[in-house]
Amino acid sequence: MTELENYIKSYFGITNQNLDKITSLFNESELKKGEYYTKSGQYCEKLSFVKSGYIRLFAKANDKEVTQWIAAKGHFLTELYSFNFKQRARWNIQALTDCELYIINKENYVLLNNIVPNWAEIEKQFMASCFIQLEDRIFSHLSLNAEERYHQFFENNKELFNQVPLQYLASMLGMSPETFSRIRNKKNS
Secondary structure (H helix, E strand, O other), rough: OHHHHHHHHHOOOOOOOHHHHHHHOOOOEEEEOOEEEEEEOOOOEEEEEEEEOOOEEEEEOEEEEEEEEEOOOOEEEOOOHHHOOOOOHHHHEEEOOEEEEEEEEEEHHHHHHHHHHHHHHHHHHHHHHHHHHHHHHHHHHHOOOOHHHHHHHHOOOOOHHHHHHHHHHHHHHHHHHHHHHHHHHHHOO
């Protein structure tokens, strides 16, 4: 069973019969380090599951880049605004490492409603879970100081600290690279 099949079966509780139908709509693809999945201003007509690698979602604001998220193995990835509402993407999505993906295009994604009888409910639960993660991130930005945010993020994402440039993690946590380094050095001493 592939990583995608394992995730769909365990997370969504899909039967084996529907699992084969769903995964047949995905294609395996590679994204090389530095390549863009999509750029702001383009249309994103695909949703992917990360089999391996790290991908950064970011935007350019004034003269700096702001990292929204780092997608890693086992995460779904898309530019949600563009994918759901057929609008131009607001975020750039770029591979930080060589990546392997399972990709479903928008046309096939729409077919899921016909294949899985309760797909609308499954999708709703998945979106609610994503929304809760977003709420948790917002809450931590509003209620925790930089050091507390760093420690909380580190405890939940240790693998990123050896794989992703630290300035991207700092940006994701809403702090300068200097503050991030100071906290990291204090933690390591």
